[in-house]
Amino acid sequence: MSQTDDIEQLIELMSRLPGLGPRSARRAVLHLIRKRGLLLSPLARSMQQVSETARECLNCGNVGTSDICELCSDDNRANGILCVVEDVADLWAMERSGVFKGRYHVLGGTLSALDGVGPDELRIPQLINRVEAEAISEVILALNATIDGQTTAHYIADQLEHRVTLTSLAQGVPIGGELDYLDDGTITAAMNARKPI
Amino acid sequence: MSQTDDIEQLIELMSRLPGLGPRSARRAVLHLIRKRGLLLSPLARSMQQVSETARECLNCGNVGTSDICELCSDDNRANGILCVVEDVADLWAMERSGVFKGRYHVLGGTLSALDGVGPDELRIPQLINRVEAEAISEVILALNATIDGQTTAHYIADQLEHRVTLTSLAQGVPIGGELDYLDDGTITAAMNARKPI
Numbered sequence: 001m002s003q004t005d006d007i008e009q010l011i012e013l014m015s016r017l018p019g020l021g022p023r024s025a026r027r028a029v030l031h032l033i034r035k036r037g038l039l040l041s042p043l044a045r046s047m048q049q050v051s052e053t054a055r056e057c058l059n060c061g062n063v064g065t066s067d068i069c070e071l072c073s074d075d076n077r078a079n080g081i082l083c084v085v086e087d088v089a090d091l092w093a094m095e096r097s098g099v100f101k102g103r104y105h106v107l108g109g110t111l112s113a114l115d116g117v118g119p120d121e122l123r124i125p126q127l128i129n130r131v132e133a134e135a136i137s138e139v140i141l142a143l144n145a146t147i148d149g150q151t152t153a154h155y156i157a158d159q160l161e162h163r164v165t166l167t168s169l170a171q172g173v174p175i176g177g178e179l180d181y182l183d184d185g186t187i188t189a190a191m192n193a194r195k196p197i
Numbered sequence: 198m199s200q201t202d203d204i205e206q207l208i209e210l211m212s213r214l215p216g217l218g219p220r221s222a223r224r225a226v227l228h229l230i231r232k233r234g235l236l237l238s239p240l241a242r243s244m245q246q247v248s249e250t251a252r253e254c255l256n257c258g259n260v261g262t263s264d265i266c267e268l269c270s271d272d273n274r275a276n277g278i279l280c281v282v283e284d285v286a287d288l289w290a291m292e293r294s295g296v297f298k299g300r301y302h303v304l305g306g307t308l309s310a311l312d313g314v315g316p317d318e319l320r321i322p323q324l325i326n327r328v329e330a331e332a333i334s335e336v337i338l339a340l341n342a343t344i345d346g347q348t349t350a351h352y353i354a355d356q357l358e359h360r361v362t363l364t365s366l367a368q369g370v371p372i373g374g375e376l377d378y379l380d381d382g383t384i385t386a387a388m389n390a391r392k393p394i
Contacts, residue, residue, distance in 0.1 A: 004261050004262045004263075004267060006243070006246050006247050006250055006251070006262055007247055007251060007260065007261070007262070009243055010240075010243045010244060010246075010247050013236065013239055013240045013243055014240070016236060017225045017228060017229070018221070018224055018225055018228050019216070019217060019221040019224065019225060020216060020217070020225075024215070024216040026286065026289065027215055027216065027286065028214045028215055028216060028217075029247075030260065030284075030285055030286055031214060031215050032214070032244070032247070033247065033251045033260050036248050036251065039210065039213060040244055040247065040248040041244075041245075041248045042210055043207075043210045043211070043244055044241050044242075044244035044245040044248055045241075045245075046203070046206055046207045046210055047207060047229070047237055047238075047240055047241035047244065048238075048241040048242075048245070049203050049207075050203050050204055050207050050226075050229070050230065050237065051233050051237040051238045051241055053203055054203070054204060054230045054233065063204065063227065063230050064201050064204070065201045065203055065204070066201075070201060087227075088227055089223065089224060089227055092223065
């Protein structure tokens with residue numbers, strides 16, 4: 001190969017990123033080398049910085065740079081209402097919508113008998129503790145509409161029954177969605193949950 | 198937003214890589230944070246290293262970690278035969294095939310009147326110098342089979358005519374290619390260059 005070891009190693013590391021294979025990693029590295037000053041050095045510094053400071057929030061499981069994350073320590077957010085999500089990416093997606101102003105709880109995955117993921121591998125015990133400790137009145141189960149997501153939602157609902165109001169996200173036609181391209185399950189859900197205009 | 202500034206900035210920088218948009222950059226950064234020790238720190242170090250050591254070969258334009266690259270300083274490669282490519286990614290692709298054991302010359306792009314790229318913006322003067330200085334007997338124009346690539350090949354061929362043997366890569370059916378999916382131009386080229394079995 002014509003690349004020297006340093007460059008070779010960078011390509012190998014980059015190819016481990018989700019969404020990049022060996023070919024796109026090579027392309028990205030060549031791009032980085034072309035933009036050494038503008039992109040490669042700042043990126044190296046930024047990664048070093050994040051690798052030193054990033055940590056999981058001890059309370060909710062969000063990723064941030066302090067032991068208790070910005071969302072948990074924000075006095076302007078409502079207490080008493082908790083939105084449960086599978087992972088940090090889901091929390092960020094919720095935050096981008098800006099629709100929810102309460103607190104979050106990140107499970108860190110879904111229950112999966114096949115992969116040996118039980119309640120104690122997720123942050124479910126912590127969730128139950130928080131419901132008590134923070135006097136939560138409503139828990140929104142914003143889990144993915146997948147089999148594993150819904151299994152996990154059912155399990156949590158069983159654990160928290162009678163202690164708290166449990167809700168889940170509405171299911172129906174996505175905004176901008178065309179009926180022609182929707183699956184049967186979504187159309188059925190949207191029809192069953194139809195509402196007066 | 199729930200991400201703190203450090204993480205936000207890393208996402209922004211990552212999203213400038215070719216092949217990554219804002220969404221996949223977020224996904225990549227979350228993955229990196231999850232694998233802090235195994236991936237993020239080594240990647241930061243590797244980028245820092247490459248940003249300090251990577252440079253363009255003064256002779257051929259390849260990317261490496263010394264002023265004269267491994268390929269130019271390799272005594273086991275043939276002198277006198279030069280393979281001209283558009284950019285470093287093409288050189289690496291040629292090297293992966295392992296079929297060529299001579300020297301390379303990287304142009305750094307193609308001629309383009311629209312984008313204001315003339316011969317002096319590319320490494321064409323250096324190519325002409327090398328043909329004299331290194332007593333080159335054959336120049337292989339391994340440029341892309343695009344309009345710009347072929348225009349550039351014609352220009353170089355004009356400049357070097359009568360001084361050196363000029364060749365280009367054969368055009369035809371790619372290995373594993375199905376006729377049904379090939380464009381007319383490729384089929385025409387393959388038919389015109391047909392050979393006895």
